[in-house]
Amino acid sequence: xxxxxxxxxxxxxxxxxxxxxxxxxxxxxxxxxxxxxxxxxxxxxxxxxxxxxxxxxxxxxxxxxxxxxxxxxxxxxxxxxxxxxxxxxxxxxxxxxxxxxxxxxxxxxxxxxxxxxxxxxxxxxxxxxxxxxxx
Numbered sequence: 035x036x037x038x039x040x041x042x043x044x045x046x047x048x049x050x051x052x053x054x055x056x057x058x059x060x061x062x063x064x065x066x067x068x069x070x071x072x073x074x075x076x077x078x079x080x081x082x083x084x085x086x087x088x089x090x091x092x093x094x095x096x097x098x099x100x101x102x103x104x105x106x107x108x109x110x111x112x113x114x115x116x117x118x119x120x121x122x123x124x125x126x127x128x129x130x131x132x133x134x135x136x137x138x139x140x141x142x143x144x145x146x147x148x149x150x151x152x153x154x155x156x157x158x159x160x161x162x163x164x165x166x167x168x169x
Contacts, residue, residue, distance in 0.1 A: 040127075041125070043118045043119070046118055047115055047118050047119060050111055050114055050115050050118070051115065051139070053111070054108060054111040054112070054115075057104065057107065057108065057111075058108060058146075061101065061104045061108075064097070064100070064101070065101065068091070068097055069094075069097045069098070069101065069161075072089050072091075072094060072097075073094070073157070073161045073164070076094070076161060076164040076165055076168055077164065079168040080164055080167055080168050084168070085168055085169065086165070086168045086169065088169075093165065094161050094162055094164075094165045095162060098158045098161065098162065101153065101158070102154060102158070105150045105153070105154060108146060108150070109146075109150070112143050112146065115139065119136065119139075122136045122139055122140050122143075123136070124136050
């Protein structure tokens with residue numbers, strides 16, 4: 035790492051971002067393969083006036099609780115990144131690539147907050163209600 039000797043915290047930032055990326059990849063896979071297909075079944079069942087069989091995970095609340103927990107973990111990771119980096123403000127001596135990295139991390143964080151808001155506050159409550167209506 036180019037600036038690692040002068041700024042040893044950058045190694046920790048790198049590891050934190052790498053871990054967060056891996057966690058989010060797993061998170062999105064679970065959403066795409068487990069939770070979202072079930073929510074789609076709920077929407078279709080409601081539109082057709084049908085009932086939905088109980089899923090193998092019991093209730094939609096179970097994967098939702100896992101997703102919300104992972105959302106919290108991702109937020110905690112970004113809080114740690116912000117602490118390490120002085121709120122993602124590059125030092126005066128930062129090169130262009132360092133400044134771009136921080137700008138992209140800020141954008142990533144904003145996108146993550148949007149993702150979390152949409153799911154926790156809109157999609158998940160609606161999915162829980164749909165399951166109640168189609169059980």
